[in-house]
Amino acid sequence: MFFSVRDKNNINSNMIIGHNNSKNIYSTVPIQTHAELDGAKKIINKYDGKKEIYNLVLTRFTKSGNYGNSYPCFHCVQQLASFSNYFRIKKLYYTDDNILYEIKFSEVLAMNNTNHLSSGYRFRTKINKKLTN
Numbered sequence: 001m002f003f004s005v006r007d008k009n010n011i012n013s014n015m016i017i018g019h020n021n022s023k024n025i026y027s028t029v030p031i032q033t034h035a036e037l038d039g040a041k042k043i044i045n046k047y048d049g050k051k052e053i054y055n056l057v058l059t060r061f062t063k064s065g066n067y068g069n070s071y072p073c074f075h076c077v078q079q080l081a082s083f084s085n086y087f088r089i090k091k092l093y094y095t096d097d098n099i100l101y102e103i104k105f106s107e108v109l110a111m112n113n114t115n116h117l118s119s120g121y122r123f124r125t126k127i128n129k130k131l132t133n
């Protein structure tokens with residue numbers, strides 16, 4: 001995954017890359033650190049009082065080398081939202097079944113707050129791009 005900062009002059013001016021790792025990030029939830037939270041911690045570590053706006057890009061590869069489902073889990077979405085004093089996420093890009101999806105992070109949050117989510121639900125939005133043939 002990576003966070004890319006939005007900058008009118010240079011869209012790639014600042015990119016922060018996070019990786020999955022096996023450290024537990026939650027004191028009460030026994031799940032491992034997901035890449036999006038690893039990246040978020042890096043943003044917080046370099047926070048200098050200026051709140052930045054990021055797009056969050058999540059990718060995941062399957063064993064066969066295809067893009068798998070990289071939609072963030074409920075806990076990560078909640079954690080990312082809780083860091084709103086440090087940064088804001090404008091858009092989420094994620095992959096599923098070799099398709100790249102784009103969704104506003106505010107919509108991700110709104111859906112997380114309701115019970116409309118089922119695990120196989122796909123949020124097809126404006127970009128519906130085949131990554132491979």
Ligand SMILES: [Zn+2]
Binds near residue numbers: 073074075
């Ligand atoms: Zn997660």
